[in-house]
Amino acid sequence: MTDVAKRKDVAPAPLEWEYAPAPEARDIVRFEERYGLFVAGEHVDPKSGQWFATTSPASEEQLAEVALAGAEDVDLAVGAAREAYENGWSGLRPSERAKYLFRIARILQERSRELAVAESLDGGKPIKESRDVDLPLAAAHFFYYAGWADKLEYAFPNRRPRPLGVAGQIIPWNFPLLMLAWKIAPALAAGNTVVLKPAETTPLTALLFTDVCRQAELPPGVVNIITGDGSTGAHLVKHPDVNKIAFTGSTEVGKAIQRELAGTGTHLTLELGGKAANIVFDDCALDQAIEGIVNGIYFNQGHVCCAGSRLLVQESIYEPLVSKLKRRLTTLRVGDPLDKNTDVGAINSKAQLERIREFVASGTEEGAEIYQPPCRLPEKGYWFVPTVFTNVAQSSRIAQEEIFGPVLSVLTFRTPEEAVEKANNTAYGLSAGVWTEKGSRILWMTERLRAGVVWANTFNRFDPTSPFGGYKESGFGREGGRHGLEAYLTFD
Numbered sequence: 397m398t399d400v401a402k403r404k405d406v407a408p409a410p411l412e413w414e415y416a417p418a419p420e421a422r423d424i425v426r427f428e429e430r431y432g433l434f435v436a437g438e439h440v441d442p443k444s445g446q447w448f449a450t451t452s453p454a455s456e457e458q459l460a461e462v463a464l465a466g467a468e469d470v471d472l473a474v475g476a477a478r479e480a481y482e483n484g485w486s487g488l489r490p491s492e493r494a495k496y497l498f499r500i501a502r503i504l505q506e507r508s509r510e511l512a513v514a515e516s517l518d519g520g521k522p523i524k525e526s527r528d529v530d531l532p533l534a535a536a537h538f539f540y541y542a543g544w545a546d547k548l549e550y551a552f553p554n555r556r557p558r559p560l561g562v563a564g565q566i567i568p569w570n571f572p573l574l575m576l577a578w579k580i581a582p583a584l585a586a587g588n589t590v591v592l593k594p595a596e597t598t599p600l601t602a603l604l605f606t607d608v609c610r611q612a613e614l615p616p617g618v619v620n621i622i623t624g625d626g627s628t629g630a631h632l633v634k635h636p637d638v639n640k641i642a643f644t645g646s647t648e649v650g651k652a653i654q655r656e657l658a659g660t661g662t663h664l665t666l667e668l669g670g671k672a673a674n675i676v677f678d679d680c681a682l683d684q685a686i687e688g689i690v691n692g693i694y695f696n697q698g699h700v701c702c703a704g705s706r707l708l709v710q711e712s713i714y715e716p717l718v719s720k721l722k723r724r725l726t727t728l729r730v731g732d733p734l735d736k737n738t739d740v741g742a743i744n745s746k747a748q749l750e751r752i753r754e755f756v757a758s759g760t761e762e763g764a765e766i767y768q769p770p771c772r773l774p775e776k777g778y779w780f781v782p783t784v785f786t787n788v789a790q791s792s793r794i795a796q797e798e799i800f801g802p803v804l805s806v807l808t809f810r811t812p813e814e815a816v817e818k819a820n821n822t823a824y825g826l827s828a829g830v831w832t833e834k835g836s837r838i839l840w841m842t843e844r845l846r847a848g849v850v851w852a853n854t855f856n857r858f859d860p861t862s863p864f865g866g867y868k869e870s871g872f873g874r875e876g877g878r879h880g881l882e883a884y885l886t887f888d
């Protein structure tokens with residue numbers, strides 16, 4: 397028996413399992429030693445003369461060197477996008493645009509194993525997630541928007557849609573290729589050209605995507621990829637010839653971008669942080685809810701803007717639920733992202749690991765009770781044990797701020813009214829979850845929850861047809877569905 401199994405508050409695990417290693421072969425992906433910027437269909441050295449290393453967060457090994465785009469490089473990329481927009485793409489027959497998007501979707505499917513391995517190596521997420529979630533969804537977004545490209549007048553009846561022009565797109569490190577797809581697919585379908593900046597710690601799948609564009613024979617300059625750091629993103633935001641900025645990332649940077657663009661006429665959509673309430677009523681299917689809770693917060697190491705990081709449990713089932721949850725945590729496997737049995741991979745960067753540690757220390761200092769299952773972590777790399785805090789005050793930092801790590805805060809409620817009040821007691825409004833067997837209660841809750849997405853008896857489900865976005869400090873604008881197209885169009 398393990399130490400955990402002996403504890404009174406945790407029911408014993410049914411059996412001890414030892415999993416044999418099941419590594420995904422990494423030789424399917426071969427990185428270049430160095431990647432330049434992708435501008436006008438060519439890989440070019442940066443005018444800035446600067447490069448930086450991208451590393452694997454699981455092993456700390458360097459995977460490649462990547463260009464750091466400065467102001468002049470951003471200017472060249474925007475110029476290439478403008479030229480492609482004026483001299484071809486915006487005037488192309490919509491069914492031709494659709495053809496390119498379909499090709500990209502199919503190539504993503506064909507190369508999905510290679511791209512999934514690259515994603516897990518560069519970002520640290522478990523291969524079963526990049527293989528089964530990120531890649532299929534990225535391809536699905538291109539398929540979905542390919543279908544709309546020649547049907548825009550049906551998507552927006554009685555209105556005459558026109559593209560905006562050049563879109564500057566800035567994406568984070570938690571779903572690198574998927575966020576790329578969320579941004580590029582609707583922009584191109586609507587007839588825009590793009591300059592995309594991936595996050596500093598996860599540039600490699602965006603760079604491999606340049607080869608997908610080449611294979612699809614996408615005209616040069618329609619997609620430009622510029623790697624760099626926050627300063628590169630800031631240059632892109634400030635560029636006077638960009639018609640639209642689409643940003644996904646932290647609320648702090650989102651606010652700075654909004655300030656920068658105020659009064660300029662540049663279109664803007666912001667998809668920012670979250671502190672979602674996952675609300676569990678006493679009539680729910682408890683075992684199913686436990687899986688939903690685990691998926692809600694430990695999926696992708698909790699690096700998920702819509703993660704169910706605040707668990708609201710009805711008091712009458714608090715004890716059995718917490719006991720089952722703790723037991724379930726003892727079965728999560730933390731480790732090598734390329735192992736097919738891994739549930740929780742590496743934390744994306746050292747900086748993010750330090751941020752999580754600091755939050756967890758503040759939770760303990762503020763009087764919450766911490767539970768972490770016994771867990772052997774690899775010696776190298778950045779790791780954090782899946783963590784649950786109980787006895788959490790609503791006002792504490794771990795209940796209010798986005799941790800963006802595998803850390804769950806548990807609070808309780810007695811009535812549906814109290815659940816709504818507590819769930820909405822946040823600066824954010826991106827997502828929420830409701831677990832109950834009563835359909836009427838789901839509808840009652842959904843009407844009252846201030847969240848862009850409300851999942852019922854499930855969590856973290858995504859579909860390209862469904863709009864996604866937030867209220868309050870979670871940003872504005874929607875991605876996905878027809879709403880996602882509208883964000884890249886203007887109307888006569």
Ligand code: NDP
Nearest residue numbers: 567568595596624625626629630645646649668669701800
């Ligand atoms: P950022 O918001 O800094 O990063 C998001 C993207 O914006 C990256 O591509 C980043 O570039 C770029 N960027 C950074 N500064 C600027 C700027 N001034 N102008 C334009 N673009 C900029 O998030 P962090 O990576 O710093 O993460 C910090 C915290 O933010 C996390 O702990 C988490 O709480 C939250 N976060 C939330 C996300 C979400 O989807 N809700 C996603 C990512 C983070 P670069 O990577 O090169 O710095």
